[in-house]
Amino acid sequence: MEPLSGLEIVARILQQLLPVWVALVLTFGLSIRFKRRLGLYGKLFDSNVGMIGFGIVMFWLFTALFADLIITHDPLGQVSRMRNKFPGEPLPRPDDLYAYYLLGGDSLARDVFSRVVMGAREVLRIAPFAAMISFMIGITLGLPAGYFSGKLDTGLTFLANLVLAFPVILLFFLLVAPEIQNTLIPVSMAGILFLVPILFVTVLLNSRFYTQPSKRNLYVGVVLAVGAWAYIGLVFDADPTGIWSMSPNLLNVFVAVVFVNAPTVFRIVRGITLDIKTRDYVAAAQTRGEGAWYIMLWEILPNARGPLIVDFCLRIGYTTILLGTLGFFGLGVSPESPDWGSTINAGRRLLTIYPHPALVPALSLMSLVLGLNLLADGLREESLKD
C-alpha cells in the first residue's frame, strides 16, 4: 500500500476524532443557546478569546474522555518494521489492525497518534486535580493568614517564601526520586496535603449550617465519610473497593506538584483577603456576630472568586507544564507511560532525523496550555466587566 498523503492523514485524523466533534458541537450549541442564564460561564461566549480557549480546552478534555474510541492502536503495542516510520505509513501486514500509523511510529515502533491521545488522558487526570488540591490548601491557609494577620501570618508567609525560594527543578530532582519513594516522605507529605481539603470542606459546611444541627450533621457526616474513604485510598493505597488509588510513582509526582503550587495560591489568597477584609460587608458580618470562619469562607471567599477562577485556569496550565518537565527528565513516570513529557524526552534523541515522535506531543502540550491561558484571559476580561 502507498503511504497516505498529507490531506488524507488530516482527513483520517478528523474522522477518528468524530466523537470529540459531536461533543464539542453539542457543548457549544447548548451553551450559546442558554448563555444568558449561565452566569460567568455564559458570558465567556461573548468574548472571542475566551471562546477559542474554551474550545481548545474542551477539545482535549473530550479527547481524553473518549480516548478509547479514538485510538487506532494499542498505545503500548509495537508493530514490527514500523520503527521511526513517517506519518501516514501503512502497516506491513495489517490483519485486523488499523491499516496505517496516522502520525507515524516512534523509536519503539508504537503508534504516535494513539500515544498522544492516551497522553491527554494521563495529563488531564492529574493536572486539574493537583491544581484543585493546591487551591484548597492555598485557600485554607491563606484566608486565616490574611484575616487574622499577626504571628500566624508571619509564620505562614515565611514558610511559603521558603518553598518559593526553592528552584522548582531542584525540588523535583530531590523530591521525585526512586530512593525517596521508599521512604516515608511522600506518604507523610500526602498525609498532610490531602487532609487539608477534607478540613476545608468540613469547616466550609460547618460554619454555614451550624445553626441547623440536623442538616449540619448530615452534610458534615457525608463529607467526612467520603473524605476518609478517599484519604485512605489515596494516601495509603488501602481502599478496599479500589476506586481511589494512586501508585507510589503517581503519589510522589502529585505531592511534588501540589507542594510547588500551593504557596503561590496561598500568597494570592492572602493578598486578596487583606484587601477584602476592610470592606463594609465584612464589618457588617462582624457586627452581626458571625464566626471568623463563616466570614472568611462565606463572605470573603465568594467575593474573591474572580481572580481565583482566572488563576485556577492558569494554574492547570502551569501544572501541565510542570508534569511535562517531570516527564522530560524521566522523573516519577514509568518509561512505558504515554504522557507527553516522557514522550518528548524519548523522541528528542533522534529529533533531527525523525522529528514527529517528539513534535506531536510537544505541540499538543503547547496547545492545551495555550487554550487554558486564553480561557483565563477571556474569563478575566468578562469578570472585570461587572
Added chain:
Amino acid sequence: MLLFLLRRIGLMIITALCLTLVVFYLTNLPAKLETLAKTQAGSRMTDAEVDNWLDRNGYNAPVLVRYGEWLGVIPGWTRSTEDGTVTGRCVGFADDNPEAAGDRCGLLQGQWGFSTRFSNDVSDVLSARLGATGLLMLWVLIVMVPMALLLGILAGMREGSRTDRSLSTVAIVTTATPEYVSGVVFIALLASSGIGLSPFLVNLGVIEGPVLFQGNARSALESITFSNFTLPVMTVALYGMGYIARITRASMTEVMTQQYIRTARLKGVSFGKIVVKHALRNALIAPFTVIMLQIPWLLNGVVISEVLFSYPGFGWTLYEAAVNNDIELLLASSVVAVVVVLITQLISDIGYVYLNPRIRIS
C-alpha cells in the same frame, strides 16, 4: 534603609540555612547513602559492609551533626584505625595531612567536597560550569528583556487596539510554550539537515553548511557563534518573555490612563514623547521587579535548555549530579541555586524601593 537591609539579610540567612538543611537531609537519606557506598566501594556489598563503610567514612553521625560538619561549624569527624593511621573529614581536604583531623572544614572554610561524577573538587567543577551558564544567562537577558519590554510597551500604549490584540496573543503563546517544547520545535525546524528550513536554504544557496543552526551547543564552550548559541538562548528567552511582556503591558495601560498623561496630551505633547518621557519610568517599575524575580525561574529553563542542547553549564551539572547521585555536587549546586534566588529577591526589593519614590522604608 540600613535597618531594612539588615533585616532582609538576616531573614535571607535564616532562609538559606533552612533550605540547605532540607537539601542536606534529602540528599543524605539512608537509601541514597547506601547507593553511594555501593557505587564507591563495590556493588555487591552486604548490608553489614555498607554499614561499616558508612561508619568509616563518617556518614553514621546524626544528620544535624553532619550538617554542622558540612557547614563548617562543627569539627569534622575523625577515625583512627588499629595501625595508627588517622582518617577524617578534614584529612582528605588537607592533602592527607593527619594533623588536620579534628579541624573545622566545611562550606565556611571553602571546602565544598569532592564530586564523584566528575572526579574533581566540587568548587573547581562548579566555578567552570557557572562561568558557562553566566554567559548563557547574559545572552538570554540581552535578548529577552528588550524584546519583552518593547512588546509590552507597544501593546500597552493603546489599550484595545489591533496592535495590542496581536501582540498580547504573541505574549500568551510564548507563555504557553515551555522550554522543552520550544527547544524541540526549534531543533526540528532549524537544526535538522533533513527537514525543516535548513535543506530549503541549502538548496537556495543561502547558507554554507548543512544546517542553519546547530542542535548541539557543546562547541559554544570554545567559541560562541551565532550558529551554535542562538537556539539555546532563544529556547530559554522565549518562555520568560511573554510573562514580562504581559506585566509590562498591564503596567503601561495603567499608567496611560493617569491624569498627568492626559495633561501632557492636552498640552499638545506628541504621542511618542508622552510614551518615552512621561509614561516609561513609571511603567517600568513593575517589570523591573518581575525581571529580577524571573531569574530564578530562568534556572528551570537553563537546566532544560542545557540538557537538551548538551551545553555543559550549571544546569547540566545539576542534572548530572541528580541523575548520578553525586551528593556533594548536588548539595553545592543547590546552595548556589538557593543563594542566587535569595539575592535576586533582595535586589528586586531594593530596586522597587529605589525606583518607586512613593515607597519609603524608614
